[in-house]
Amino acid sequence: MIRIILILLMFVSFVYPKNIIKSKGRIYQYSVDNRLNNELDNIYKYINIIGKEYNKTKNKAKVYNTFNFTITSNEFLKFRQEYFDIGAMHSTFQNNDKVYVTQTDEGIFSIGVYCKITPSTSTNIIIDIYKNNDIIASKSLINIDEAIYSNVNTIINAKNGDFFKIKVTTDNSITLDISNSTDTNQQFGFSVFRVL
Numbered sequence: 301m302i303r304i305i306l307i308l309l310m311f312v313s314f315v316y317p318k319n320i321i322k323s324k325g326r327i328y329q330y331s332v333d334n335r336l337n338n339e340l341d342n343i344y345k346y347i348n349i350i351g352k353e354y355n356k357t358k359n360k361a362k363v364y365n366t367f368n369f370t371i372t373s374n375e376f377l378k379f380r381q382e383y384f385d386i387g388a389m390h391s392t393f394q395n396n397d398k399v400y401v402t403q404t405d406e407g408i409f410s411i412g413v414y415c416k417i418t419p420s421t422s423t424n425i426i427i428d429i430y431k432n433n434d435i436i437a438s439k440s441l442i443n444i445d446e447a448i449y450s451n452v453n454t455i456i457n458a459k460n461g462d463f464f465k466i467k468v469t470t471d472n473s474i475t476l477d478i479s480n481s482t483d484t485n486q487q488f489g490f491s492v493f494r495v496l
Contacts, residue, residue: 358386358387358405358407358493358494359386359387359389359402359404359405359494360384360386360387360389360491360492360493360494361382361384361385361386361387361389361390361399361491361492362382362383362384362385362489362490362491362492363379363381363382363383363385363390363392363396363399363489363490363491364379364381364382364383364486364488364489364490365378365379365380365381365478365480365488366380366381366480367480368477368478368479368480369477369478369480370475370476370477370478371468371475371476371478372473372474372475372476374467374468374469374470375467375468376397376430376465376466376467377397377413377465377466377467377468377478377490378396378397379392379396379397379490380392380396383489387402387404387405388402389401389402389405389492397465397466398463398464398465399463399464399465399490399492400461400462400463401458401459401460401461401462401463402460403460405494406458406459406460407457407458407494407495407496408455408456408457408458408494408495408496409455409456409457409458409464409492409493409494409495410453410454410455410491410492410493410495411429411436411437411453411454411455411456411464411491411492411493412451412452412453412454412490412491413427413429413451413452413453413466413489413490413491414449414450414451414486414487414488414489415427415449415450415451415468415478415479415487415488415489416447416448416449416478416479416487416488417441417444417447417448417450417468417476417477417478417479418446418447418448418476418477418479419444419445419446419470419474419475419476419477420474420475420476420477421445421474422443422444422445423443423444423445423470423471423472423474424440424441424442424443424444424470424471425440425441425444425448425450425468425469425470425476426438426439426440426441426468426469426470427439427441427450427452427466427467427468428452428466428467428468428469429452429454429464429465429466430464430465430466430467431456431458431462431463431464432462432463436454436456437452437453437454438452439451439452447479449487455495464490464492466490
Protein backbone atom coordinates (compact mmCIF):
# COMPACT_ATOMS: atom_id res chain seq x y z
CA MET A 301 0.00 0.00 0.00
CA ILE A 302 2.80 2.42 0.92
CA ARG A 303 4.52 1.62 -2.39
CA ILE A 304 1.32 2.46 -4.30
CA ILE A 305 0.96 5.78 -2.43
CA LEU A 306 4.56 6.71 -3.21
CA ILE A 307 4.04 5.94 -6.90
CA LEU A 308 0.90 8.10 -6.94
CA LEU A 309 2.74 10.99 -5.26
CA MET A 310 5.54 10.75 -7.82
CA PHE A 311 2.95 10.79 -10.63
CA VAL A 312 1.20 13.87 -9.21
CA SER A 313 4.50 15.72 -8.73
CA PHE A 314 5.37 14.99 -12.34
CA VAL A 315 2.04 16.07 -13.80
CA TYR A 316 1.71 19.17 -11.57
CA PRO A 317 5.16 20.73 -11.23
CA LYS A 318 5.99 23.17 -8.45
CA ASN A 319 5.76 26.25 -10.63
CA ILE A 320 1.96 26.45 -10.80
CA ILE A 321 -0.51 29.26 -10.21
CA LYS A 322 -4.00 28.76 -8.81
CA SER A 323 -6.54 31.32 -9.97
CA LYS A 324 -10.35 31.25 -9.68
CA GLY A 325 -10.35 27.55 -8.92
CA ARG A 326 -8.17 26.65 -11.91
CA ILE A 327 -4.56 25.52 -11.97
CA TYR A 328 -2.24 26.99 -14.59
CA GLN A 329 1.31 25.92 -15.30
CA TYR A 330 3.52 29.01 -15.18
CA SER A 331 6.46 29.32 -17.55
CA VAL A 332 8.41 31.80 -19.64
CA ASP A 333 6.30 30.79 -22.64
CA ASN A 334 3.13 31.64 -20.72
CA ARG A 335 4.48 35.08 -19.83
CA LEU A 336 5.36 35.74 -23.48
CA ASN A 337 1.96 34.52 -24.64
CA ASN A 338 0.26 36.81 -22.11
CA GLU A 339 2.29 39.78 -23.33
CA LEU A 340 1.42 38.96 -26.97
CA ASP A 341 -2.27 38.69 -26.03
CA ASN A 342 -2.06 42.14 -24.43
CA ILE A 343 -0.38 43.58 -27.52
CA TYR A 344 -3.04 42.13 -29.84
CA LYS A 345 -5.81 43.48 -27.58
CA TYR A 346 -4.16 46.92 -27.66
CA ILE A 347 -3.89 46.82 -31.47
CA ASN A 348 -7.54 45.78 -31.69
CA ILE A 349 -8.61 48.69 -29.48
CA ILE A 350 -6.55 51.17 -31.52
CA GLY A 351 -7.96 49.74 -34.74
CA LYS A 352 -11.52 50.22 -33.54
CA GLU A 353 -10.78 53.85 -32.60
CA TYR A 354 -9.19 54.51 -36.00
CA ASN A 355 -12.10 52.91 -37.79
CA LYS A 356 -14.45 55.50 -36.32
CA THR A 357 -12.85 58.22 -38.45
CA LYS A 358 -10.46 56.65 -40.97
CA ASN A 359 -11.20 55.88 -44.58
CA LYS A 360 -12.81 52.57 -45.50
CA ALA A 361 -14.82 51.08 -48.32
CA LYS A 362 -17.03 48.05 -48.85
CA VAL A 363 -18.15 47.44 -52.45
CA TYR A 364 -20.26 44.82 -54.24
CA ASN A 365 -22.71 44.14 -57.06
CA THR A 366 -26.49 43.87 -56.77
CA PHE A 367 -26.80 41.52 -59.76
CA ASN A 368 -25.44 38.14 -60.76
CA PHE A 369 -22.70 38.30 -63.36
CA THR A 370 -20.58 35.88 -65.37
CA ILE A 371 -16.84 36.06 -65.96
CA THR A 372 -14.40 34.07 -68.05
CA SER A 373 -11.45 32.26 -66.60
CA ASN A 374 -9.07 35.14 -65.86
CA GLU A 375 -10.60 38.49 -64.89
CA PHE A 376 -10.37 41.23 -62.32
CA LEU A 377 -13.75 41.65 -60.64
CA LYS A 378 -15.63 44.92 -61.07
CA PHE A 379 -17.72 46.49 -58.31
CA ARG A 380 -20.60 48.76 -59.32
CA GLN A 381 -22.25 49.40 -55.94
CA GLU A 382 -21.05 50.50 -52.50
CA TYR A 383 -22.27 49.64 -49.03
CA PHE A 384 -20.16 52.64 -47.98
CA ASP A 385 -17.12 54.56 -49.18
CA ILE A 386 -15.58 56.89 -46.61
CA GLY A 387 -12.77 58.89 -48.20
CA ALA A 388 -13.60 58.42 -51.91
CA MET A 389 -11.52 55.24 -52.19
CA HIS A 390 -13.66 53.70 -54.96
CA SER A 391 -15.56 54.79 -58.06
CA THR A 392 -18.58 52.87 -59.34
CA PHE A 393 -17.87 54.04 -62.91
CA GLN A 394 -14.16 54.60 -63.56
CA ASN A 395 -11.62 51.89 -62.60
CA ASN A 396 -14.32 50.18 -60.58
CA ASP A 397 -12.17 47.08 -60.15
CA LYS A 398 -9.86 49.02 -57.77
CA VAL A 399 -10.04 50.46 -54.25
CA TYR A 400 -7.43 53.20 -53.75
CA VAL A 401 -5.42 54.48 -50.78
CA THR A 402 -5.31 58.27 -50.47
CA GLN A 403 -2.49 60.46 -49.19
CA THR A 404 -4.35 61.27 -45.97
CA ASP A 405 -4.93 57.63 -45.12
CA GLU A 406 -1.61 55.80 -45.39
CA GLY A 407 -1.14 52.97 -42.89
CA ILE A 408 -2.08 49.35 -42.25
CA PHE A 409 -5.18 47.99 -43.98
CA SER A 410 -7.39 44.95 -43.59
CA ILE A 411 -8.47 43.64 -46.99
CA GLY A 412 -11.04 40.94 -47.63
CA VAL A 413 -13.26 39.48 -50.34
CA TYR A 414 -16.11 36.99 -50.05
CA CYS A 415 -18.17 35.50 -52.85
CA LYS A 416 -20.41 32.68 -54.00
CA ILE A 417 -19.03 31.13 -57.19
CA THR A 418 -20.76 28.60 -59.45
CA PRO A 419 -18.64 27.05 -62.23
CA SER A 420 -20.21 25.82 -65.48
CA THR A 421 -18.26 22.57 -65.09
CA SER A 422 -15.76 21.03 -62.66
CA THR A 423 -12.62 23.15 -62.33
CA ASN A 424 -9.95 24.51 -60.02
CA ILE A 425 -10.51 28.12 -58.96
CA ILE A 426 -7.98 30.62 -57.60
CA ILE A 427 -9.01 33.84 -55.85
CA ASP A 428 -6.20 36.42 -55.59
CA ILE A 429 -5.99 39.75 -53.76
CA TYR A 430 -3.65 42.19 -55.49
CA LYS A 431 -1.89 45.23 -54.12
CA ASN A 432 -1.03 47.20 -57.26
CA ASN A 433 0.28 44.46 -59.59
CA ASP A 434 1.45 41.99 -56.94
CA ILE A 435 -0.50 39.14 -55.34
CA ILE A 436 -0.60 39.55 -51.55
CA ALA A 437 -3.11 36.83 -50.63
CA SER A 438 -4.54 33.84 -52.46
CA LYS A 439 -6.85 30.85 -52.05
CA SER A 440 -7.11 27.74 -54.25
CA LEU A 441 -10.35 25.76 -54.57
CA ILE A 442 -9.81 22.28 -56.01
CA ASN A 443 -12.21 20.30 -58.26
CA ILE A 444 -15.21 22.56 -57.72
CA ASP A 445 -18.31 21.37 -59.60
CA GLU A 446 -21.07 23.20 -57.72
CA ALA A 447 -21.76 26.52 -56.02
CA ILE A 448 -19.26 27.34 -53.28
CA TYR A 449 -18.85 30.18 -50.80
CA SER A 450 -15.30 31.38 -50.20
CA ASN A 451 -13.36 34.27 -48.72
CA VAL A 452 -9.78 35.59 -48.70
CA ASN A 453 -8.39 38.06 -46.14
CA THR A 454 -5.09 39.74 -45.35
CA ILE A 455 -3.51 42.71 -43.56
CA ILE A 456 -0.83 44.87 -45.22
CA ASN A 457 0.77 48.32 -45.16
CA ALA A 458 -0.20 50.71 -47.96
CA LYS A 459 0.66 54.25 -49.03
CA ASN A 460 -0.74 57.01 -51.21
CA GLY A 461 -1.54 55.79 -54.71
CA ASP A 462 -1.61 52.09 -53.86
CA PHE A 463 -4.72 50.17 -54.86
CA PHE A 464 -6.26 46.78 -54.20
CA LYS A 465 -8.17 44.53 -56.61
CA ILE A 466 -9.45 40.95 -56.92
CA LYS A 467 -8.80 38.39 -59.66
CA VAL A 468 -10.57 35.05 -60.14
CA THR A 469 -8.81 32.44 -62.29
CA THR A 470 -9.60 28.87 -63.40
CA ASP A 471 -7.38 26.25 -64.98
CA ASN A 472 -9.54 25.97 -68.12
CA SER A 473 -11.62 28.30 -70.25
CA ILE A 474 -15.01 28.06 -68.56
CA THR A 475 -17.48 30.58 -67.22
CA LEU A 476 -17.99 31.37 -63.55
CA ASP A 477 -21.23 32.80 -62.18
CA ILE A 478 -20.72 35.26 -59.29
CA SER A 479 -23.84 35.68 -57.17
CA ASN A 480 -25.27 39.09 -56.38
CA SER A 481 -25.40 40.72 -52.96
CA THR A 482 -28.03 42.70 -51.06
CA ASP A 483 -28.30 44.25 -47.62
CA THR A 484 -30.03 41.14 -46.30
CA ASN A 485 -28.18 38.53 -48.37
CA GLN A 486 -24.52 39.47 -48.65
CA GLN A 487 -23.09 36.84 -51.00
CA PHE A 488 -20.45 39.03 -52.62
CA GLY A 489 -18.31 41.90 -51.40
CA PHE A 490 -14.85 43.47 -51.24
CA SER A 491 -13.76 45.52 -48.22
CA VAL A 492 -10.72 47.68 -47.47
CA PHE A 493 -10.41 49.11 -43.93
CA ARG A 494 -7.67 51.22 -42.39
CA VAL A 495 -6.87 49.58 -39.03
CA LEU A 496 -3.66 51.36 -37.92
